[in-house]
Amino acid sequence: MSANLENLLRHPGIWRTQRGGESPHNTLSTGFAELDRALPAGGWPLGALTEILFQGMGAGELRLVMPALARLSREGRWIAWIAPPHIPYAPALAAWGVDLSRLLLVRTRSENDALWAAEQALRSGSCGAMLIWPASVDDRSLRRLQLAAESGECWGLLFRTAHVPQRSPAAVRLKLEPLPQGALVQILKCRGRAPSAALTVDLEMSSLPLTAHECERPATSS
Amino acid sequence: MLWLAIHLPDFPLEVVSRGGVSGGPRAVTDGRGVRQRLLICSDEAAALGLRAGMGLQAAYALVPELQILPRNESLEAKALANLAAWAGQFTSLVSIEPGKGLLMEVAGSLELFGGLDELRGEVRQGLVRLGYSACLALAPTPLGAWYLAVCGTEQQVTDARTLSDRLAPLPLACLGLPDSDMGALQGMGLHCVGDLVRQPRDALARRFGQQLLDRLDKALGRLPDPRRPYRPPPRYEGRAALPAEVLDMEALLFPLHRLLLELAGYLIAVDGGIQRLRLGFVHADRAPTHVMLGLSAPSRDLPHLLELTRQRLENIVLPAPVEQVELLAEQVMLLVPQEQDLFSRGKRIGEDWQRLADRLSARLGADALRGLRLVPDHRPERAWSYANPGERSQGGFTANRPLWLLAEPRLLDMHHGHPCFGSVLQLRHGPERVESGWWDGNDVVRDYYVAENRQGERLWVFREQRAKSGWFLHGIFA
Numbered sequence: 001m002s003a004n005l006e007n008l009l010r011h012p013g014i015w016r017t018q019r020g021g022e023s024p025h026n027t028l029s030t031g032f033a034e035l036d037r038a039l040p041a042g043g044w045p046l047g048a049l050t051e052i053l054f055q056g057m058g059a060g061e062l063r064l065v066m067p068a069l070a071r072l073s074r075e076g077r078w079i080a081w082i083a084p085p086h087i088p089y090a091p092a093l094a095a096w097g098v099d100l101s102r103l104l105l106v107r108t109r110s111e112n113d114a115l116w117a118a119e120q121a122l123r124s125g126s127c128g129a130m131l132i133w134p135a136s137v138d139d140r141s142l143r144r145l146q147l148a149a150e151s152g153e154c155w156g157l158l159f160r161t162a163h164v165p166q167r168s169p170a171a172v173r174l175k176l177e178p179l180p181q182g183a184l185v186q187i188l189k190c191r192g193r194a195p196s197a198a199l200t201v202d203l204e205m206s207s208l209p210l211t212a213h214e215c216e217r218p219a220t221s222s
Numbered sequence: 223m224l225w226l227a228i229h230l231p232d233f234p235l236e237v238v239s240r241g242g243v244s245g246g247p248r249a250v251t252d253g254r255g256v257r258q259r260l261l262i263c264s265d266e267a268a269a270l271g272l273r274a275g276m277g278l279q280a281a282y283a284l285v286p287e288l289q290i291l292p293r294n295e296s297l298e299a300k301a302l303a304n305l306a307a308w309a310g311q312f313t314s315l316v317s318i319e320p321g322k323g324l325l326m327e328v329a330g331s332l333e334l335f336g337g338l339d340e341l342r343g344e345v346r347q348g349l350v351r352l353g354y355s356a357c358l359a360l361a362p363t364p365l366g367a368w369y370l371a372v373c374g375t376e377q378q379v380t381d382a383r384t385l386s387d388r389l390a391p392l393p394l395a396c397l398g399l400p401d402s403d404m405g406a407l408q409g410m411g412l413h414c415v416g417d418l419v420r421q422p423r424d425a426l427a428r429r430f431g432q433q434l435l436d437r438l439d440k441a442l443g444r445l446p447d448p449r450r451p452y453r454p455p456p457r458y459e460g461r462a463a464l465p466a467e468v469l470d471m472e473a474l475l476f477p478l479h480r481l482l483l484e485l486a487g488y489l490i491a492v493d494g495g496i497q498r499l500r501l502g503f504v505h506a507d508r509a510p511t512h513v514m515l516g517l518s519a520p521s522r523d524l525p526h527l528l529e530l531t532r533q534r535l536e537n538i539v540l541p542a543p544v545e546q547v548e549l550l551a552e553q554v555m556l557l558v559p560q561e562q563d564l565f566s567r568g569k570r571i572g573e574d575w576q577r578l579a580d581r582l583s584a585r586l587g588a589d590a591l592r593g594l595r596l597v598p599d600h601r602p603e604r605a606w607s608y609a610n611p612g613e614r615s616q617g618g619f620t621a622n623r624p625l626w627l628l629a630e631p632r633l634l635d636m637h638h639g640h641p642c643f644g645s646v647l648q649l650r651h652g653p654e655r656v657e658s659g660w661w662d663g664n665d666v667v668r669d670y671y672v673a674e675n676r677q678g679e680r681l682w683v684f685r686e687q688r689a690k691s692g693w694f695l696h697g698i699f700a
Contacts, residue, residue: 015425016567033415050486055645055677056677056679057626057681057698057700058626058679058698058699058700059678059679059700060682060699061698061700062625062626062699062700063625063699066625076571077571078575078578078611081286085626085630086626086627086628086629086698087626087627087628088594088604088625088626088627089602089606089623089625089626089627089697090594090596090605090607090622091596091605091606091617091620091623092616092623092624092625093594093625094349094596094622095620095623096625100593100594100595100609100614100615101593101595101612101613101614101615102612103593104579104591104592104593104610104611105591105592105593105594106582106586106590106591107586107589107590107591107592108586108590109586112564113585113586116585117582117585119408119587120578120581120582121582123579124577124578125570125571125574126572126573126574126575126577126578127578151446152492172684175526178667178678178679178680179678180675180678205621
């Protein structure tokens with residue numbers, strides 16, 4: 001393949017279904033084998049937005065992203081939490097293997113400030129992931145966030161209620177429903193692959209290959 | 223040796239007006255009362271027929287809307303010193319010509335800046351951005367360059383052998399002699415430097431003193447003319463006066479930009495960075511407003527400083543219009559050069575992180591950014607605390623803790639003796655007894671359970687056994 005084409009295809013806006021050896025560069029394993037299999041390139045897309053829709057107080061949406069956040073934090077990248085609705089509980093985060101010293105909680109006074117801070121974090125290049133819980137966000141702001149995620153190679157996570165319009169520039173869009181053991185994950189949208197049937201993901205920490213015991217080891221650079 | 227002379231013909235006017243965005247017919251005056259005369263006129267004023275030396279009455283008669291700004295010589299002296307400090311980024315030898323301009327020895331800097339034209343271009347562009355118009359001239363001697371610049375001829379004399387020929391046609395006024403001497407020289411029929419050089423030296427020395435001869439000899443390179451390099455002070459303090467009072471933030475960013483440019487040049491000159499910056503807004507009839515700006519690491523990066531300033535100002539409401547803007551950097555820190563190759567990725571993340579932290583705290587306030595740490599305490603709400611971002615903590619962790627903790631435990635409704643949240647809760651795991659804190663008066667005796675409601679939400683609830691008995695929601699397994 002010519003170098004030009006190769007360069008072109010490296011654009012974060014372009015997703016290739018068959019990426020061979022270079023896939024780990026732009027994707028991050030979710031830590032859940034069944035979910036990795038359902039996502040193109042085998043994991044969360046870095047440098048793009050992921051939208052997770054759910055209802056109520058919680059449906060396992062944080063546990064679903066915890067293995068990937070833990071990995072990013074141990075690689076030294078910052079995890080920015082923009083105006084979280086509750087207190088991220090340090091003992092639980094530590095149990096999931098998150099390096100607490102890489103967490104940045106940002107308090108904001110308004111939704112505007114929160115979106116602004118989200119964009120700064122996405123764009124900065126220092127954050128591996130940015131988490132935000134927007135109450136309402138228009139298409140234009142979403143596109144801005146998507147562009148910022150691309151330029152900062154940051155994984156932008158939007159947690160939203162299930163009743164939001166269908167259109168979104170996010171690379172991945174999931175809907176979550178709680179189950180006794182974990183969650184029912186429905187992939188509503190996914191760049192590079194047609195939406196597939198819903199799958200069950202076991203969110204119990206004990207069933208994971210990548211859990212707390214691993215954070216005692218020095219972080220390995222990959 | 224190659225000297226670049228910077229002559230600032232409009233300096234007294236620019237010093238008192240360079241903070242303003244808009245122009246207009248204005249003039250700086252010298253003298254007092256009836257002897258007050260226009261010293262320098264703005265372009266707009268000159269276009270309306272005003273000239274230096276005009277009396278105030280005549281000027282007003284011609285241009286009634288003329289804005290008169292009294293000369294401020296102490297501000298001029300400070301501004302010139304700051305300009306010399308700024309010029310230190312181009313060469314280590316900058317010398318001040320009091321009240322008029324600067325002399326810079328640039329022979330050693332040509333290679334660094336890619337040649338004479340490039341260096342001159344950068345100096346000139348920099349001066350324009352600071353709000354100064356200048357005449358630049360080059361010569362192998364400082365006085366030679368100075369005389370050329372004062373005459374407004376932007377000549378470049380790089381060959382010492384041609385220097386006397388190039389200086390010869392300059393009018394005698396460039397020598398800056400006392401009026402009485404000038405009169406006498408003109409009376410002798412002498413008009414240019416060449417005329418003076420051709421006179422018998424003894425006669426000149428007898429009549430005008432050895433000093434005049436020495437000046438000529440220094441200008442022509444026959445006598446050494448060592449210059450004392452200007453040593454910048456250990457801190458930067460800059461001012462930009464506004465010709466008219468301003469309350470609009472965008473209009474205030476304009477002078478701040480100029481001061482930040484000056485600061486950045488100074489920091490390059492002293493090879494330092496700043497971590498704290500004080501912005502001052504001087505009002506006419508009340509104490510100045512001061513705004514502090516903090517950075518997470520020393521920096522001299524102009525775009526970064528400018529952006530932080532802009533962000534910081536967005537949250538400020540000024541109590542009154544501003545007539546002067548000040549910038550103070552008290553502590554200049556050493557910028558440690560960083561390792562380039564080995565840890566370049568980690569280093570880049572570190573730099574980007576500092577920028578992000580600065581940017582966020584400039585707009586949201588420094589206390590808006592927090593980290594988390596573990597605290598060794600059995601009570602769940604005390605097993606953690608906020609921390610500075612990046613702070614490390616040690617501690618074990620307990621399994622089966624929720625990722626969300628509520629800021630305050632929420633009392634649950636009861637239904638036939640069962641706790642409810644959305645629906646009656648099913649207790650899945652527990653109880654886990656937490657009994658602690660008797661030593662600090664905040665003792666708790668609680669039984670914690672993992673519970674589920676009909677919606678499938680998994681909740682962390684406890685039953686308080688002691689003080690306020692009842693069921694409480696404390697966390698969410700999100």
